[in-house]
Amino acid sequence: MAIATKVRLVTGVKLSGAGRAAGSRIQAALKLRGRALASSLALHPSSKLRIPILKVQGMPSLFDPIRFGAINSPNRIVMAPLTRGRADRNHVPTPVMAEYYAQRASAGLIISEATGISAEGLGFPHAPGLWNANQVAGWKHVTDRVHAAGGRMVAQLWHMGRLVHPSFNGGAKPVSASATTVSGQTHTYEGRKPLEPARALGIEEIPRVVADYETAARNAIAAGFDGVEIHAANGYLIDQFLRDNSNLRTDEYGGSIANRIRFLRDVTSTVVAAVGADCVGVRLSPNGAAWGVNDSDPHSLFPAAAATLDSFGLAYLHVREAPFTGKLDTTGGGARDASDVPPVAPKIRASFRGPLILNSDFDGARASEVLARGEADAISFGRPFIANPDLPLRIRDGLPLAEFDQATLYTNGREGYADYPRSSVAAA
Known part of the structure; x- marks a missing residue:
C-alpha cells in the first residue's frame, strides 16, 4: 500500500x-x-x-527499542504483573511458572507477578516470595528460562499490609500505616474470608519493614532478575501510607503529603542503595479507590511522589490508571476497570523525567496513539497476556486475541496457565 x-x-x-x-x-x-x-x-x-x-515518522512506536535503566528492551510492550497463584504452599516458584514466563519472553520487559518480601506481608494462596533461599532457587529456574528465550524480567516486590488475612501468619493481625479495617473478603487457603482489622506499624518497626524490601531486592538479583519493581500501588502497604484515608498517623510518616511520601522514599532509597537505581522501577496507581484506599487530593499527592522518585534516577516509573468514566468500578477491590478520578498521569509525566510505562486497559490502537502523543514511553498489558503468550506478534500483525478462562485464573497447575497456544494464524 x-x-x-x-x-x-x-x-x-x-x-x-x-x-x-x-x-x-x-x-x-x-x-x-x-x-x-x-x-x-x-x-x-x-x-x-x-x-x-x-x-x-520520528515518533516512537510499540516496536521501537527502549532502555529502562540498565535493561535494553527490543520493544515497548511490557507484560504487567499478574497474580496467578502457581507457587507451592511455601511460596516457592514451581516449574510450570518457568514455562509460563518463558512463553511470554517476546515482551519487551516482563514484570513478575506480585512477590512477597516477607511472610508478614504475603497473604495470597500460592503466591511466590523472595525472602528465603528456596524461593530464590525457584525463581532462578524461572529467570534462566526467560533469559534463554531471549527475555528480560524484573521482580515486583510486594507487601500487602492490611490485606493479609491473619490465617497466613498464625492469627497475627496484619500491619498497615494506621489501625484501620477494609471491608470485603480476601482469598485464603480455606476459601474467601472477611478482611480483619489491621494494627498500625510502630515507628520503631518501620526500619524492619524497609529492610525486608532490601533483602527481597538483593534476593531478586541473586535469583537472576534484571531488576525490581517496588509495588507502591493498588491499595497495598506503601499505598496505604500514601493515601490520606488510610494513613491517619500524626508522626513524621503521616499528615502532610511530604510525610505520607516518606515511607515510599525510605523504601526506594534503601532498594536503590542495595541494587542500583538503574535496576529499580516503581509502580503507582493514582486514580480512584483500591481496596478501600483513597485520597482527597490525588492530583497533588502523586505528582509530588513522582518528583521524589525522579530524584533517584530510576529505571522507570509504572503508572496504572483505570480508564476515566466518571463512575468508579468497585469490582476486584475498586478502580479496576473504571475510575471516577480524572487522569493524574499527565501531571506525573511532567514530574518524572525517566521512562514512563502506562497501564490503562489499552488495545494496540490506543497504545500506539498514546506513544505517538508522547504521553508515555512504553505500555504495559496485563490480562491480554494471559491467553496470548505471543501478544507482541498478535498486535504487530493484527491477529485475533484469545480470551482467557476466568475459572482457571488462580487454580494450581498448567491448565488455563501455560497451555494457551501461540497464534496459528499467519500474518497477511
Whole structure:
C-alpha cells in the first residue's frame, strides 16, 4: 500500500469504538488523502475487522527499542504483573511458572507477578516470595528460562499490609500505616474470608519493614532478575501510607503529603542503595479507590511522589490508571476497570523525567496513539497476556486475541496457565 512519506505502517489491531475514533483522529491530524488509504481505514460493521495503525515518522512506536535503566528492551510492550497463584504452599516458584514466563519472553520487559518480601506481608494462596533461599532457587529456574528465550524480567516486590488475612501468619493481625479495617473478603487457603482489622506499624518497626524490601531486592538479583519493581500501588502497604484515608498517623510518616511520601522514599532509597537505581522501577496507581484506599487530593499527592522518585534516577516509573468514566468500578477491590478520578498521569509525566510505562486497559490502537502523543514511553498489558503468550506478534500483525478462562485464573497447575497456544494464524 502506498503511503505518504511522513507515515508508515507499524501494526494492526482489533477495531472497536475506541479504535474507530482513534483512526479518525489520526486521519484528521495528519490530513491524509487518497482512496487507497481511505479504503484501508474504512469502517466496517464487524468488530473483528483489523486495520493498520499509522505512525508519525520520528515518533516512537510499540516496536521501537527502549532502555529502562540498565535493561535494553527490543520493544515497548511490557507484560504487567499478574497474580496467578502457581507457587507451592511455601511460596516457592514451581516449574510450570518457568514455562509460563518463558512463553511470554517476546515482551519487551516482563514484570513478575506480585512477590512477597516477607511472610508478614504475603497473604495470597500460592503466591511466590523472595525472602528465603528456596524461593530464590525457584525463581532462578524461572529467570534462566526467560533469559534463554531471549527475555528480560524484573521482580515486583510486594507487601500487602492490611490485606493479609491473619490465617497466613498464625492469627497475627496484619500491619498497615494506621489501625484501620477494609471491608470485603480476601482469598485464603480455606476459601474467601472477611478482611480483619489491621494494627498500625510502630515507628520503631518501620526500619524492619524497609529492610525486608532490601533483602527481597538483593534476593531478586541473586535469583537472576534484571531488576525490581517496588509495588507502591493498588491499595497495598506503601499505598496505604500514601493515601490520606488510610494513613491517619500524626508522626513524621503521616499528615502532610511530604510525610505520607516518606515511607515510599525510605523504601526506594534503601532498594536503590542495595541494587542500583538503574535496576529499580516503581509502580503507582493514582486514580480512584483500591481496596478501600483513597485520597482527597490525588492530583497533588502523586505528582509530588513522582518528583521524589525522579530524584533517584530510576529505571522507570509504572503508572496504572483505570480508564476515566466518571463512575468508579468497585469490582476486584475498586478502580479496576473504571475510575471516577480524572487522569493524574499527565501531571506525573511532567514530574518524572525517566521512562514512563502506562497501564490503562489499552488495545494496540490506543497504545500506539498514546506513544505517538508522547504521553508515555512504553505500555504495559496485563490480562491480554494471559491467553496470548505471543501478544507482541498478535498486535504487530493484527491477529485475533484469545480470551482467557476466568475459572482457571488462580487454580494450581498448567491448565488455563501455560497451555494457551501461540497464534496459528499467519500474518497477511
